[in-house]
Every structure is written in C-alpha cells, then in structure tokens.
Amino acid sequence: MMVEAEEEGAPSKEQQQQHQLSSSPGGQEHTQPAAPAEGTEKRAEHTQPAAPAEGTEKRAAEGVIGEARLQHSDYSVESPLVQFKIRRFFVLRPGTLNQAIKDVEALVDQEVDGSVHSHWLMAEVDHWNNEKERLVLITDNSLLVFKYDFIMFNCEEIKRIPLNLVDRISCGKFSFPKRALIEREGEGVRVFWDRLREPSFTSRWNPFATDFPFITFTHHPVRNVSDAFAALCDIQKFREQLKDAAQKVHAMRPVPGKANGVLVLNQPIHIEAFVGLMSFLGNQNKLGYCVARGNIGF
Numbered sequence: 343m344m345v346e347a348e349e350e351g352a353p354s355k356e357q358q359q360q361h362q363l364s365s366s367p368g369g370q371e372h373t374q375p376a377a378p379a380e381g382t383e384k385r386a387e388h389t390q391p392a393a394p395a396e397g398t399e400k401r402a403a404e405g406v407i408g409e410a411r412l413q414h415s416d417y418s419v420e421s422p423l424v425q426f427k428i429r430r431f432f433v434l435r436p437g438t439l440n441q442a443i444k445d446v447e448a449l450v451d452q453e454v455d456g457s458v459h460s461h462w463l464m465a466e467v468d469h470w471n472n473e474k475e476r477l478v479l480i481t482d483n484s485l486l487v488f489k490y491d492f493i494m495f496n497c498e499e500i501k502r503i504p505l506n507l508v509d510r511i512s513c514g515k516f517s518f519p520k521r522a523l524i525e526r527e528g529e530g531v532r533v534f535w536d537r538l539r540e541p542s543f544t545s546r547w548n549p550f551a552t553d554f555p556f557i558t559f560t561h562h563p564v565r566n567v568s569d570a571f572a573a574l575c576d577i578q579k580f581r582e583q584l585k586d587a588a589q590k591v592h593a594m595r596p597v598p599g600k601a602n603g604v605l606v607l608n609q610p611i612h613i614e615a616f617v618g619l620m621s622f623l624g625n626q627n628k629l630g631y632c633v634a635r636g637n638i639g640f
Contacts, residue, residue, distance in 0.1 A: 431632070432492040433492050442495065445496075445497060446477050446488045447479070454502075455484040457481060458480075459481060459587060460480045460580075460583055461480075462479075463477060463478075463562045463571070463575050464476045464477075464562060465560050465631075467613070473625050474631075475489075475490075478559070483506070484502050485505060485508070485584065486502055486503075487503070491632060505592075506588070506597050507597065508533060508604055509604060509605060510604070511532070511604060511606050511607070512531070512608075513531050513608055515530075516612075517613070518614075518616075519615075524616075524622060529577065531559050532557070533557050540555075541554050549620065558613075559580070560577065581606070588604045589603065592604065
C-alpha cells in the first residue's frame with residue numbers, strides 16, 4: 343500500500359522529462375521567434391522607402407522626353423517610312439560629312455577665295471525644279487558651290503561666284519506659272535550676280551543649261567535629323583552671312599561701273615516650269631542626292 347501511494351504521488355519519468363523540456367532555456371517554445379509587437383510593425387512601416395509621388399514621376403518622364411526631343415527634334419516623331427527614307431542618305435553615315443568638308447576645303451584657293459567662314463549643306467533647285475545635293479562654302483571673297491559624291495568621296499564640280507559681283511538676294515516661297523501642273527512647298531534663297539543679264543529663251547527651255555546669272559537653294563531633306571544638321575541647312579542664317587560677307591567685299595573691292603552693296607528682297611522665288619514630269623520623277627526618287635537605292639542584282 344505504501345508503495346502504491348508513493349507511485350501515485352510521485353510524477354512519472356515521462357512527466358519529469360516533459361517538465362524539464364518546457365522549463366529549460368533551450369526548449370522548443372523559447373527557440374521559436376516571438377511575434378513582433380504592434381508598435382514594431384508600425385515602426386517597420388515607417389522605415390520602408392516611400393513611393394514616389396505621381397507628380398515626381400511625371401516630371402522625370404517629361405525630362406527624359408525633353409532630352410530626346412532636343413537630340414532628335416522632328417526626326418523622332420516622323421513616321422517609320424519617312425525615317426527609313428531619311429536614313430538612306432549617305433551624308434548621314436558616321437564621318438561622311440566631316441570627310442566631305444575636309445575634301446572641299448582642300449580645294450579652296452587661298453589667293454583667290456581667302457579664308458573659309460562657314461560651310462552649309464543645301465539642295466540646289468534649277469530652272470526646271472530639279473533638286474541637287476550641294477555643299478556650299480562662304481569665304482572671304484567667294485561663294486563656292488560643290489557637287490560632291492558622298493559615296494565615292496569625290497568632288498565632281500565646283501562653281502565659284504565672286505562676292506563682289508553678288509547684287510541681289512531673294513528669299514521667299516516658291517511660285518510657278520498659273521497653268522503649271524507642279525508645285526513646291528517650303529522656302530528658298532536665290533542669289534543673283536549679274537542684274538543686267540537675263541537668261542535667253544533657249545536656256546530657259548534647255549533642262550541642261552547652266553548659264554543662268556543666279557542660283558537657288560532650299561532646305562536639305564536631312565535638316566530635321568539633329569540640331570547639328572539643322573544648323574548646316576538653315577537657309578535664313580545662310581542668307582544673313584552671305585549678305586554680310588558680300589557687303590564687306592563690295593566695300594573693299596568694288597567693281598567699276600557697278601553699284602556697290604547687296605539688295606535683300608523678301609519675294610517669291612519664281613520657277614518657270616509648267617509640266618515638270620522629269621523633275622517630279624527625279625525629286626520623288628531623290629536622283630539628285632547620294633542615297634542607298636537597294637541591292638540590284640539577280
């Protein structure tokens with residue numbers, strides 16, 4: 343009986359082991375991580391980085407878009423077809439324009455032309471409305487117009503116009519006869535150097551005639567690619583620099599029997615062409631420019 347009472351009052355070995363596990367510091371219950379208190383959760387929320395405000399995101403996006411527009415002003419918003427057509431111009435190939443400028447500057451005669459003031463990338467428009475790619479230099483004494491092959495890096499033709507012979511510069515939109523079937527948008531600049539001589543009837547109807555006492559320029563098609571090309575193709579700045587250079591030469595080297603000074607006129611640039619089928623086909627296919635025309639073969 344005594345033994346049975348002791349067995350009932352004393353805990354069993356299994357109970358003692360469970361009690362030791364529950365009370366010991368390394369027990370299972372104490373090894374589990376405690377749940378964070380409510381204040382700790384709130385402090386953790388405050389330590390997380392705050393999400394950017396809606397206005398900040400908009401301002402950042404507008405800044406990136408603004409930089410892209412500065413680099414490619416109107417070229418970035420052109421249609422993919424227009425972008426593809428513009429990329430075909432060889433003058434846009436890396437290093438091509440710089441090499442072309444070096445080549446034409448090497449052809450400048452220092453004794454006749456003097457130092458180079460500025461260089462320009464233009465499109466010449468002839469009396470039959472045909473566009474032709476041209477590099478133009480303004481020097482101390484001359485206006486130099488180069489027909490340059492941007493594919494073979496070769497200058498094919500040079501036209502030298504003494505600045506002391508330039509007497510008129512016209513700037514305005516293009517105009518055609520009333521019954522003409524062609525038209526041209528945009529503005530142009532026409533430079534005259536012999537006011538007393540008018541082109542003959544034969545020259546007007548000859549599409550290959552080159553004896554006209556004036557030359558006409560307009561914007562090059564790649565002017566909207568970047569700010570650098572926009573500056574090279576700016577016909578308004580070209581007109582201003584040409585006028586200033588010509589007036590200086592008129593004062594230093596006047597031509598006997600000819601009125602000194604340059605007359606600047608804002609008037610339409612008239613082209614006496616009616617049908618213009620040849621110019622339409624040539625301008626649409628950019629036959630007057632150095633462009634990639636695709637692979638031709640079998």
